[in-house]
Amino acid sequence: MITIEHLTYTYPATSRPALQDLSLHIPAGQFCAIVGANGAGKSTLCYALTGFVPHFYRGRMEGRLQVAGHDIAVTPPSALVGLVGLVFANPFNQITGACYTVREEVAFGLENLGVPPAAMEQRIAQALALTGLTDLADRSPFALSGGQQQRLALAAVLAMQPRVLVLDEPTSQLDPVGTREVFAILAALAAQQDTTVVLVSHALEWVATHADRVIVLMAGRLVADGPPTEVLTRPELESWGVGTTRYTQAARRAQAQGLVPPGRPLPVTLSQAVAFWS
Amino acid sequence: MALSLYLPRARGLHRLHPLTKLWLALFLFICGLALPGVLGAYAAFVALVVPLALWGAVLRPLLVAAGRVVLPFAVSLVLVQGLFWPRGTPLFGWGPLSFKLEGLLFAVRSTGRILMVVSSFLLFALTTRPDALALTLAQRGVPKSLTYILVATLQIIPRFQARAATILAAQQSRGLEIHGNLRRRVRALLPLIAPLVLGSLVDIEERAIALESRGFSRQGPKTSLLVLPDTRGQALARRLLAVASLAVVVMRLWVG
Amino acid sequence: MNIVVTDVTFRYPNGVQALSGVNLAIAGGEAVAVIGENGAGKTTLARHLNGLLRPQQGRVRIGDWDTREHTVAQLAHRVGYVFQNPDDQLFERTVRRELAFGPRNLGRDEAAIEAAVAQALARLDLEAVADSHPYDLSPAQRRLVALAAVLAMETPIVVLDEPTTGQDAAGTALLGRVIADLKAAGRTVITISHDIDFVAEHFPRLIVMAAGRILADGPTEWVLAQTGLLAQAQVDPPQLVRLAVALGLPGVPTTVDAFLDLWVRTRQRDGAEWPGGV
Numbered sequence A: 001m002i003t004i005e006h007l008t009y010t011y012p013a014t015s016r017p018a019l020q021d022l023s024l025h026i027p028a029g030q031f032c033a034i035v036g037a038n039g040a041g042k043s044t045l046c047y048a049l050t051g052f053v054p055h056f057y058r059g060r061m062e063g064r065l066q067v068a069g070h071d072i073a074v075t076p077p078s079a080l081v082g083l084v085g086l087v088f089a090n091p092f093n094q095i096t097g098a099c100y101t102v103r104e105e106v107a108f109g110l111e112n113l114g115v116p117p118a119a120m121e122q123r124i125a126q127a128l129a130l131t132g133l134t135d136l137a138d139r140s141p142f143a144l145s146g147g148q149q150q151r152l153a154l155a156a157v158l159a160m161q162p163r164v165l166v167l168d169e170p171t172s173q174l175d176p177v178g179t180r181e182v183f184a185i186l187a188a189l190a191a192q193q194d195t196t197v198v199l200v201s202h203a204l205e206w207v208a209t210h211a212d213r214v215i216v217l218m219a220g221r222l223v224a225d226g227p228p229t230e231v232l233t234r235p236e237l238e239s240w241g242v243g244t245t246r247y248t249q250a251a252r253r254a255q256a257q258g259l260v261p262p263g264r265p266l267p268v269t270l271s272q273a274v275a276f277w278s
Numbered sequence B: 001m002a003l004s005l006y007l008p009r010a011r012g013l014h015r016l017h018p019l020t021k022l023w024l025a026l027f028l029f030i031c032g033l034a035l036p037g038v039l040g041a042y043a044a045f046v047a048l049v050v051p052l053a054l055w056g057a058v059l060r061p062l063l064v065a066a067g068r069v070v071l072p073f074a075v076s077l078v079l080v081q082g083l084f085w086p087r088g089t090p091l092f093g094w095g096p097l098s099f100k101l102e103g104l105l106f107a108v109r110s111t112g113r114i115l116m117v118v119s120s121f122l123l124f125a126l127t128t129r130p131d132a133l134a135l136t137l138a139q140r141g142v143p144k145s146l147t148y149i150l151v152a153t154l155q156i157i158p159r160f161q162a163r164a165a166t167i168l169a170a171q172q173s174r175g176l177e178i179h180g181n182l183r184r185r186v187r188a189l190l191p192l193i194a195p196l197v198l199g200s201l202v203d204i205e206e207r208a209i210a211l212e213s214r215g216f217s218r219q220g221p222k223t224s225l226l227v228l229p230d231t232r233g234q235a236l237a238r239r240l241l242a243v244a245s246l247a248v249v250v251m252r253l254w255v256g
Numbered sequence C: 001m002n003i004v005v006t007d008v009t010f011r012y013p014n015g016v017q018a019l020s021g022v023n024l025a026i027a028g029g030e031a032v033a034v035i036g037e038n039g040a041g042k043t044t045l046a047r048h049l050n051g052l053l054r055p056q057q058g059r060v061r062i063g064d065w066d067t068r069e070h071t072v073a074q075l076a077h078r079v080g081y082v083f084q085n086p087d088d089q090l091f092e093r094t095v096r097r098e099l100a101f102g103p104r105n106l107g108r109d110e111a112a113i114e115a116a117v118a119q120a121l122a123r124l125d126l127e128a129v130a131d132s133h134p135y136d137l138s139p140a141q142r143r144l145v146a147l148a149a150v151l152a153m154e155t156p157i158v159v160l161d162e163p164t165t166g167q168d169a170a171g172t173a174l175l176g177r178v179i180a181d182l183k184a185a186g187r188t189v190i191t192i193s194h195d196i197d198f199v200a201e202h203f204p205r206l207i208v209m210a211a212g213r214i215l216a217d218g219p220t221e222w223v224l225a226q227t228g229l230l231a232q233a234q235v236d237p238p239q240l241v242r243l244a245v246a247l248g249l250p251g252v253p254t255t256v257d258a259f260l261d262l263w264v265r266t267r268q269r270d271g272a273e274w275p276g277g278v
Helices: A042-049 A102-113 A117-130 A146-158 A176-192 A204-210 A246-256 A270-277 B018-034 B040-055 B059-084 B101-127 B130-139 B144-172 B182-187 B189-213 B232-255 C042-049 C095-105 C110-123 C139-151 C169-184 C196-202 C220-224 C227-232 C239-247 C256-269
Strands: A002-010 A019-026 A031-036 A060-067 A084-088 A164-168 A196-200 A213-218 A221-226 B090-094 B097-100 C003-011 C017-026 C031-035 C057-062 C079-082 C157-161 C188-192 C205-210 C213-219
Touching (some): A002 A042, A019 A042, A019 A221, A031 A204, A042 A060, A042 A164, A042 A196, A084 A146, A084 B189, A102 A117, A102 A146, A117 A146, A146 A176, A176 A196, A176 A204, A246 C239, A246 C256, B018 B040, B018 B101, B059 B097, B059 B101, B090 B101, B130 B144, B182 B189, C003 C042, C017 C042, C031 C042, C031 C169, C042 C057, C042 C157, C042 C188, C079 C139, C095 C139, C110 C139, C110 C169, C139 C157, C139 C169, C169 C188, C169 C196, C196 C220, C196 C239, C205 C220, C205 C227, C213 C220, C220 C227, C239 C256
Parallel strands (some): A031 A196, A031 A213, A084 A164, A164 A196, C031 C188, C031 C205, C079 C157, C157 C188
Antiparallel strands (some): A002 A019, A002 A060, A213 A221, C003 C017, C003 C057, C205 C213
8 A cells, every 4th residue: 555665855955864765565454653753754754645745845855655556756645635644733723714514624625526415424424423523513613622623633534535544643732531532533443454544653552552563763764663562662762762651661670670580571551561560 | 713793593684695695785885875865875774784684683783783883983974074064054063163064964974875885794794604605706716725715714813813812921921021111012022923923834834734635726526515505586686686786876877 | 939829719701610719839849740631720720820810719929929919021030831832932033042032031131141041952952953943943842942941031930831742752851851950959840731651750749620629739649549539530540550550559659660669569568479689
């Protein structure tokens, strides 16, 4: 579904490439998480997958990037609508402002795609149900909480039934309630496995529970790629600027101090930690 | 939280197609300006605007809003024209100042016109949702980028205002004193305006990306969830209104 | 410098009752975190501390000043408030000038301003970008600039509104060090935060708010032990506390070391076989 070959991209008027010699293949239906320090290139990768890099931001791109059969170098974002969906961190900035109700907000993309009204109604109902917004369908998008607005952004994108969904830190500006709501929807998507999902997030415990695969970026390069429990417990994480859960930290220190038998795999989640310490 | 005057109603004037309401407003506007006599505009207001406003169940809001705009004009017109009309017939006064009849009549006539202009706009705005208007325009070939600006501006300005208030709070929290002499207030302007502008640029970029990824600039046929019912009766009515407007103008020019 | 909040009640113009009979006393040099879900009144309370909001009933005293008798700009001499969105503050051409804005408003002389700016730049690792335009920096770095700008004011009391939003592991660690520095310098630090793991690790006192009232106010371990109350306030416990509960350990560990201590003590108490450390 996504094939990246030796991708190097530099924003205009900068000298250091934001992405360097990146090669990656994400098969259809996979749930792939991207972690890394701020400035590592995660957002740039999200924009590259949706065509904003290079078509919106200009700059210099080398290498090849193919998403859902399209070569990004020659495919602008408008041609990817309906194939690739993007959700980013700020819920308010994803409200179009052109719509007076939640229902119409979800319809916005479908109208631009020329979907016939009967099909639109059905897709909107589905998207609202999936994101738990059915009761809020007639409310103004501006009268929603941050978490609700983010769910609305998700609904609006999911209604377009994209093959690939790209999420750039979808919960970093939400409170715990909103974060829980958004991740519940993503968990459902992960379970369905018919959409390819690329998620940038610092929520390591959640990623470890639901993602199929974790990729670590540092200074524009891919430095690790593998199953979550393996990648999120690697000792180099700190030097890569990536954190670890408290569960991993406690377990690693316990091993170093000889408090537990050696050789146990380090935990990332609560349930793994319980198993580790028992 | 949007900035529009629109008041939702289930029946009545609201259910007309936006174009019909637009032609109605235009007709009222022309009547207001072109009908002769001191009281011509008032006659049109009572005979046309009031019944329409009743039909739309917006009479009270219309009177309140119109009053807010028209009254200040009325007061200043009466004072200025009444007192300073050159070589007029004095009605009453004291000392060197006196109210002239011609001046008062002029003020009354002008107020009537302002009332009709304002009311025709208000009648339209109170009964038409901005996105319905935007869709009407888009269906008639106005580019979606322009109709978007129409609607989005109304919805986003209150947020802008809220942000300005937050910036004021933030800068005061850094010791910026906003009370005091004029010089101090002028110097306070940059720390208040710059974050608003710069921060908005960031927001605008993100919103542009969001719009783009929802197909805003995509070529090809577009559909609409919102349906604007139109009838042949209304289409005929619009044509009649156009003719009537023209007739009023012609009559006014002919009568002089 | 003490903070005393007495019987404060506040209702917003739109009728929302945000604070009901809140009483609070914070001594100089304390580090306090205020937690609770959105709408609980945390921000409303914080805004009373620097005069942005005035109580409709009750009183707020900062030292010997009643907030109703002073402007916000005057109270800025005593309380530095870091807003959540850095873009609401930043306006100068360079980071350096931005940091000088606050102290200059407070009437410090040029030498003192330069020293304060230099120290704030050093504390937040911003020396490398001191002459950059703030809007050329990433959003996370702009947050650090906004924080530095308030630190440069050198106020005895500092209020931080959701400081860890959007920060990566390095940024969060930096914030932890900043808070430790402030504590060491005897400054009062008050934070509003949903990041319960961060708060548990760095703040010895916790205030839990819900529906405009204070539900609990005391030492962090004591507050976190009250699971029913936390559930009522919609607050999830920190990772290590959850782990301790899941393992049946009798304690409330707020740091990795505290957890390991607890583990070792419990095992010793229970006479476990693995003695730990050979």
